[in-house]
Every structure is written in structure tokens, then in C-alpha cells.
Amino acid sequence: MRTKIRVALAFVIAVILFVLFYRFTQQYNFAVLEPQGTIASEERRLIFATVLLSLVIVLPVFALTIYIAWTYRQGNTKAKYSPHWDHNSKLEFAWWAVPIVIITVLATITWQYTHALDPYRPLVSSKKPLTVQVVALQWQWLFIYPDQKIASTNLMEIPVGRPINLQITSDAPMNSIWIPQLSGQIYAMSGMTTKLHINANHPGVYKGSSANLSGEGFANMKFNVVAVKDSDFNKWVKTASSSKSTLDFNKYTALAKPTLDTKVTVYSKVEPGLYDQVIMKYMSPASSDQGYSMEGMNHAR
Numbered sequence: 001m002r003t004k005i006r007v008a009l010a011f012v013i014a015v016i017l018f019v020l021f022y023r024f025t026q027q028y029n030f031a032v033l034e035p036q037g038t039i040a041s042e043e044r045r046l047i048f049a050t051v052l053l054s055l056v057i058v059l060p061v062f063a064l065t066i067y068i069a070w071t072y073r074q075g076n077t078k079a080k081y082s083p084h085w086d087h088n089s090k091l092e093f094a095w096w097a098v099p100i101v102i103i104t105v106l107a108t109i110t111w112q113y114t115h116a117l118d119p120y121r122p123l124v125s126s127k128k129p130l131t132v133q134v135v136a137l138q139w140q141w142l143f144i145y146p147d148q149k150i151a152s153t154n155l156m157e158i159p160v161g162r163p164i165n166l167q168i169t170s171d172a173p174m175n176s177i178w179i180p181q182l183s184g185q186i187y188a189m190s191g192m193t194t195k196l197h198i199n200a201n202h203p204g205v206y207k208g209s210s211a212n213l214s215g216e217g218f219a220n221m222k223f224n225v226v227a228v229k230d231s232d233f234n235k236w237v238k239t240a241s242s243s244k245s246t247l248d249f250n251k252y253t254a255l256a257k258p259t260l261d262t263k264v265t266v267y268s269k270v271e272p273g274l275y276d277q278v279i280m281k282y283m284s285p286a287s288s289d290q291g292y293s294m295e296g297m298n299h300a301r
Contacts, residue, residue: 141223
């Protein structure tokens with residue numbers, strides 16, 4: 001009778017925990033579990049696959065831990081006592097074979113997804129990709145649209161259903177850009193370019209942020225990715241092109257100074273090749289004078 005009560009009590013507790021967990025996931029937004037782009041959707045599928053495979057080991061281990069602790073407790077005089085039992089071929093086969101199978105499956109999945117989700121691999125689409133050049137500053141983001149000759153800080157507007165080719169660098173200590181609902185994170189490093197190909201399947205505003213600790217303003221180094229229809233994107237480009245704020249290299253130099261101000265600014269008439277000039281700052285012998293200063297490095301500590 002007591003055993004039935006314990007089993008019923010354990011079942012009730014399990015149900016309560018499940019309900020609480022479900023309500024928690026509904027109340028709070030987990031961006032990585034609500035993908036809005038092709039890459040993010042594949043990454044969520046990979047997360048679920050690895051978690052389920054891991055549970056094949058984790059759940060039996062916890063279940064056996066509870067079973068063994070309960071069965072062989074001091075007060076259970078009915079437990080079988082086998083002081084000389086040290087071998088069981090079936091059990092040993094199970095606890096070697098199952099992990100080997102799981103590791104093999106995980107290795108296969110990792111190999112497949114490593115190639116499928118290569119950030120340098122362009123997305124297949126009939127639409128022409130949009131190039132956006134991203135510069136990580138202290139502590140804000142600059143987005144340059146070279147074909148449209150416009151730029152913006154702390155805001156990236158993109159058309160829905162069109163591949164977005166991100167070219168990423170840093171004009172400050174190493175950073176990392178992350179848009180959870182559209183892709184994984186990728187590093188931004190001074191004097192070099194990394195690439196990331198993303199797209200948005202639905203209109204919306206998606207949160208982006210820095211995913212690499214970079215100093216005093218790291219916590220507020222956030223931006224919005226606004227995904228809109230092609231017609232609305234064209235309107236935004238037209239509005240940006242008429243902005244009174246322009247951006248040449250001299251104005252960029254002032255913009256690149258460390259700041260905690262993360263307001264959105266849109267620029268028109270961006271100097272051609274500005275992104276390349278940012279990278280080339282670190283290619284010359286005088287890069288120590290032209291790149292981020294020791295003062296900036298002290299800010300980042």
C-alpha cells in the first residue's frame with residue numbers, strides 16, 4: 001500500500017514540475033527556440049536532436065541512481081545482498097554499447113551540420129543577396145549598405161525572404177555579433193573580415209547583441225534587426241538617402257570613439273570603400289596609432 005502511495009506521489013510531483021516548466025517557457029521568450037530564419041531553424045533542430053540524444057543517457061542514469069539509493073537503503077532488509085557479484089556481461093555490453101552508439105550518432109550529426117551551417121556558405125535563393133558591412137565599435141554597431149550608399153548605427157533593416165550577406169569586422173577589441181532568431185554568433189576581429197549569411201522568413205523586429213565581453217558598455221551593446229517587405233525596405237533606403245547626416249572617414253573616426261550612447265542614427269552619402277579603410281587601418285606599420293588606442297583598451301578591461 002505504501003509503495004502505491006509513493007508511486008502516486010512521485011507521479012503527481014512529476015506532473016507539477018512539468019506544468020511549472022511549461023508555464024515558465026510560455027511566460028518567457030527564448031529567442032533561440034523561436035527562430036525566424038533558415039539558419040536559426042536548423043540550429044534549433046540541432047539543439048533538440050542533441051538534447052534528446054543526451055536524455056537517452058541522462059534519464060536512465062538518474063532513474064537508476066534513485067532506484068539504487070532507494071532499494072539498497074539501510075532500512076530495506078529485503079534487498080538482495082550479493083557481496084561477490086562483480087560481473088554481468090549483458091549490463092557491461094549495455095553501458096558500453098549505448099554510449100558508443102550515441103557518440104557515433106552525435107559525431108555524424110556534427111559533421112553534417114558543420115558543413116550545412118557553415119557561416120561562409122551562401123544561402124540558396126532566386127533573389128539577389130543584400131550585402132551589409134558590420135563594424136563593431138566601442139560600444140555600438142555600425143551597419144554599412146555599400147550598394148545603397150547608406151549606413152546606420154544600432155539598427156539593421158533588411159528585406160524579408162532575401163539572403164543577407166554580412167561582412168563583419170571590428171574597430172575595437174574583438175567582439176561577436178549574435179541575432180538569436182536569425183543565426184548563431186560569429187566573431188568580429190580587427191584587421192580582418194568574417195562572414196555570415198542569414199535571412200528572415202517573416203516580418204518582425206529581432207534582437208541583436210554583442211556576445212563577447214568587451215568592456216564597460218558591453219551590456220548595452222544591442223541593436224534591432226527590422227525585417228520588412230521589399231517595398232518597405234525600398235522606402236527606408238529612400239528615406240535614409242535623404243538624411244542630412246553623412247559619413248566619410250573623418251566623421252567615422254569621431255563615431256568610432258568609445259561611447260555609451262547607443263542611439264540610432266541613419267547616414268546618407270557614405271564614403272565608398274569606408275569598410276575597407278577600417279580594415280586597412282590595421283594593415284600598415286602605423287596601425288598602433290590609427291587603430292584603437294591604449295585608452296580604448298583600458299576602457300575594455
